[in-house]
Structures are given as C-alpha cells and as structure tokens.
Amino acid sequence: MRKTIEILGVPFDVVTMDEAVERALGFLGEEGRHFICTPNPEIVMEAQKDKELMDILHQADLVIPDGIGVVWASRYAEEALPERVAGYDLTQRLFAALQDTQETFYFFGAAPGVSAKAAKRMQEVYPNLRIVGGHNGYFDEKEERRIIADIKKKQPSVLLVGLGAPKQEKWIYENIRLLNVKLCIGIGGCFDVMAGNVKRAPKAFRKLGLEWFYRLISQPSRWKRMLRLPLFVLEVRKRRRKS
Numbered sequence: 228m229r230k231t232i233e234i235l236g237v238p239f240d241v242v243t244m245d246e247a248v249e250r251a252l253g254f255l256g257e258e259g260r261h262f263i264c265t266p267n268p269e270i271v272m273e274a275q276k277d278k279e280l281m282d283i284l285h286q287a288d289l290v291i292p293d294g295i296g297v298v299w300a301s302r303y304a305e306e307a308l309p310e311r312v313a314g315y316d317l318t319q320r321l322f323a324a325l326q327d328t329q330e331t332f333y334f335f336g337a338a339p340g341v342s343a344k345a346a347k348r349m350q351e352v353y354p355n356l357r358i359v360g361g362h363n364g365y366f367d368e369k370e371e372r373r374i375i376a377d378i379k380k381k382q383p384s385v386l387l388v389g390l391g392a393p394k395q396e397k398w399i400y401e402n403i404r405l406l407n408v409k410l411c412i413g414i415g416g417c418f419d420v421m422a423g424n425v426k427r428a429p430k431a432f433r434k435l436g437l438e439w440f441y442r443l444i445s446q447p448s449r450w451k452r453m454l455r456l457p458l459f460v461l462e463v464r465k466r467r468r469k470s
Contacts, residue, residue: 231290232304234297235462236281237271239290239308247291247312248320254288254410255330255384260403262287262411265314267294268459270392275462280393283400291317293415296456300463315417315427318387325384326353333378333408334361336389337418345421359383364390375405382407389418 231238242250254261264287266274274281284290291312292298301308322332334342342361350356359381362374378386386408388395395413403411419425 230306232301232306232308234300234304235271235275235459235466237266237274237284237290239266239292239297239301241306241308242289242291242312243309244312244316244320247289247317248324250289251317251321251410251412252324257409260406260408260411261289262399262403262413263289263291263317264396264413265291265293265312265317265415266297266392267292268296268300268456269294271297272459272462273393277393280396283393283396286400296459300459303463303467314412314414315420318412318414318417321385322349322353322356326356329357330384331357331359331381333359333381333383333386334389334418335374335378335386336364336391336395336414337416337422339363339365341422341424342389342418344423345418348423349421375402378406378408384409386411387414387417388412389414389416391415 230241232241233239240247240250251263264284266284270280274284291314292301292308293312293314295311298308298311325332334346336342337345340363342363346358346361350358360377360383362377366374386399386406388399388411390398390413392413392415395415399411399413416425420427
C-alpha cells in the first residue's frame with residue numbers, strides 16, 4: 228500500500244532508495260503509463276504559487292525527495308522520510324538493473340548535444356544498456372510534434388525528461404497519454420552530470436547533506452535560485468507553529 232506524507236502540500240512517498248527502485252521496476256511490469264516526480268525544496272516552493280504543478284505532483288505515481296531539505300522538513304510531518312532519494316541515483320540504479328534486459332531508454336532534454344553525449348557515456352558505464360533515441364530540450368511546436376512521433380515510434384520502456392522544473396512535469400503530464408512509454412521520469416539537470424559537463428558533489432558533501440552548497444560554490448550563477456532554500460525553511464517552520 229502506498230504511504231505518503233505532505234510537505235507544504237506536496238505529497239512525498241515514504242520510501243528508501245531501494246524501495247523507490249523496486250517501485251519503478253514494478254511500473255514496467257504493470258499495465259498503463261506511469262510517471263515519477265523528483266521534487267527538491269525549490270520545486271516545492273514553486274508549487275506553492277503554481278497550482279498546475281501542485282496538481283501534477285498529486286497525480287504522479289511516485290514522488291521522491293530529491294533534496295536533503297525535504298528530508299529535514301519531514302521531521303515536522305506525521306512521519307519522517309527515511310532518506311534522500313535523488314533522481315540521479317535512482318536513474319543510475321535503473322540503468323544497472325535493466326542493462327541486461329530488453330527494457331529501453333530514451334533521453335530527452337538539456338542543451339543540444341548533451342543528451343547524446345550523456346547516452347554515449349552511460350553506455351560506456353553500462354555496456355548492455357539499450358538507449359533507443361534522444362533529443363535536446365530546445366524545440367518549437369513543429370519540432371515538438373516530431374519529437375513525440377519519434378518517441379512513439381521508438382517505444383522506449385523509460386523516457387527520461389530533463390527540461391527543468393516545472394516544464395518537465397507539465398510536459399510529461401500533457402503528453403504521456405500520447406506516448407508508447409511505460410514510465411516517464413523528470414530528471415532536471417541529470418543529463419549534464421551524465422555527460423560530464425557538470426560535476427556532482429563529492430561523496431563527503433552528499434553524505435553531510437551539503438550538495439546544495441557544493442552546487443552553489445561551483446555554479447555561483449545559481450544563487451538566485453538558492454534563495455528559495457531559506458524561504459522553504461521559514462515556511463516549514465511557520466506552518467509547524469500554526470499546527
């Protein structure tokens with residue numbers, strides 16, 4: 228039975244990484260189409276003013292906490308989340324689990340050339356991984372129709388969408404019914420990390436819950452986006468006092 232808790236109105240599944248991987252693999256064996264969302268505190272704050280995004284998060288089949296701030300905030304909920312479940316790590320675990328199967332992937336998003344580079348590097352890491360296609364995240368209405376047609380033709384088991392939030396969540400929600408895809412996952416900037424264009428925080432930073440700080444010092448241009456983090460903390464505490 229699915230168990231969720233709400234943090235500022237966003238429902239998060241109470242799962243470990245192993246359980247999230249098991250759930251995602253289970254979707255591939257079920258009828259219908261499924262989608263996974265990976266909100267961090269920035270996305271949670273965006274959902275406070277974007278009702279469409281909030282509604283989509285409530286309709287997702289799995290919502291995982293891609294941010295240590297979400298795990299921290301869960302201490303104020305009825306049940307704490309067991310751990311951070313990062314979208315990047317979930318994706319890598321799926322690659323490892325499915326590389327020797329008939330399940331296939333499609334890489335959609337990021338700047339021109341990035342998804343292709345990411346696909347090449349991932350096939351070096353997982354030699355038997357089946358990646359059947361991809362496209363960058365820059366398109367007009369006409370090109371979008373071509374992308375949808377290509378995905379339908381290739382029929383990937385898993386569609387990875389890296390358009391950034393909330394664009395990727397809205398794109399998945401609007402188009403999933405048109406696609407021959409078992410599972411869609413919004414993965415933000417993961418293609419840049421897979422391609423080697425952006426370095427992930429060292430393990431020590433991740434273990435201490437300081438990946439956000441590493442990203443800030445390595446990408447100072449993100450400072451405006453990072454302003455949502457203290458706002459997130461203040462909002463969580465404010466609502467806690469009111470409860």
